[in-house]
Amino acid sequence: MTTSDDALSGWEPAQGALAQLDMLQIAFRGRLAHVRLNRPAKRNAISDALIEQLHAAFVQLPETVRAAVISGEGDHFCAGLDLSELVERDIEASVLHSRSWHAAFDAIQFGRVPVVAALHGAVVGGGLELAAACHLRVAEDSAYFGLPEGQRGIFVGGGGSVRIPRLMGTARMADMMLTGRVFSADEAERYGVVGYRTPDGQALARSIELAGRIAQTARMTAFAVMHALPRIVEQSPTEGLLTESLISAIASSTPEAQARLQAFLQGKAAKVVRS
Numbered sequence: 307m308t309t310s311d312d313a314l315s316g317w318e319p320a321q322g323a324l325a326q327l328d329m330l331q332i333a334f335r336g337r338l339a340h341v342r343l344n345r346p347a348k349r350n351a352i353s354d355a356l357i358e359q360l361h362a363a364f365v366q367l368p369e370t371v372r373a374a375v376i377s378g379e380g381d382h383f384c385a386g387l388d389l390s391e392l393v394e395r396d397i398e399a400s401v402l403h404s405r406s407w408h409a410a411f412d413a414i415q416f417g418r419v420p421v422v423a424a425l426h427g428a429v430v431g432g433g434l435e436l437a438a439a440c441h442l443r444v445a446e447d448s449a450y451f452g453l454p455e456g457q458r459g460i461f462v463g464g465g466g467s468v469r470i471p472r473l474m475g476t477a478r479m480a481d482m483m484l485t486g487r488v489f490s491a492d493e494a495e496r497y498g499v500v501g502y503r504t505p506d507g508q509a510l511a512r513s514i515e516l517a518g519r520i521a522q523t524a525r526m527t528a529f530a531v532m533h534a535l536p537r538i539v540e541q542s543p544t545e546g547l548l549t550e551s552l553i554s555a556i557a558s559s560t561p562e563a564q565a566r567l568q569a570f571l572q573g574k575a576a577k578v579v580r581s
């Protein structure tokens with residue numbers, strides 16, 4: 307079991323272009339990347355500049371990286387859209403603004419590596435949309451989940467209507483938007499929004515530990531889980547089964563898979579044990 311101290315030590319700050327992204331703190335350790343939202347004075351509200359930087363960060367992750375963690379500096383993960391920039395836009399500009407969020411969050415969901423979201427404090431509006439674009443979510447006790455778009459007179463625009471119902475169900479998302487209902491970390495776990503729960507102050511360490519395990523997954527398996535699985539889920543069962551057969555055949559024929567299968571057959575690989 308990795309301790310918090312182990313998980314949080316030994317990180318090297320990003321160099322070069324990634325170091326220029328001033329609203330993020332990016333660091334690497336071995337095959338892991340840590341992307342931290344770094345606007346604590348504004349509760350990590352996502353401005354136009356921050357959404358651009360998030361997009362840039364995830365498309366430019368070095369090839370050596372095999373898993374990433376995203377977290378928020380300060381008392382909250384993310385307060386959602388920067389409302390101070392919600393000036394009147396015409397319809398075209400509004401569509402393009404929303405599409406820029408889609409592009410950034412697609413770069414996370416369908417990027418190079420699985421991403422674990424370490425959640426604490428407010429995970430609201432666009433912050434929940436960002437978390438929903440990640441592959442695993444870890445929430446500590448302080449985390450709470452809301453969609454204040456309803457109260458602000460707007461609608462989700464960062465992919466929330468596509469991703470959030472797939473986690474918690476359409477009825478719960480409708481409830482959040484229509485009544486302002488806020489879910490606790492325990493409720494979020496019960497409703498499938500988060501897969502892991504920790505005491506306060508431990509979500510980041512747990513996320514890093516999980517990212518470390520993800521980084522050991524064979525590349526083709528990670529690719530299939532990220533890129534094929536969500537597409538298969540959207541396909542008809544007939545198409546899905548065919549896609550599954552194709553991806554499965556590709557994955558099992560890679561040298562990495564062959565080596566792992568041989569290792570197991572020779573008694574050199576870990577067995578499946580109770581956790």
Ligand code: 1HE
Nearest residue numbers: 347348349351385386387388389390428431432454463464
């Ligand atoms: C902000 C934002 C923001 C804080 N945009 N500036 N999101 C919301 O509707 C959530 C709005 N925010 C809040 O409910 C609260 O700020 C929090 C619960 C997140 C945090 O509360 P607290 O007491 O820790 O902080 P605070 O005092 O409210 O805020 C600190 C500063 O951050 C303050 O600015 P200051 O200059 O007066 O110090 C706040 O104005 C600022 N701040 N949140 C701009 N969101 C693609 S569509 C997505 C649509 C949405 O995401 S809608 C949901 C928007």
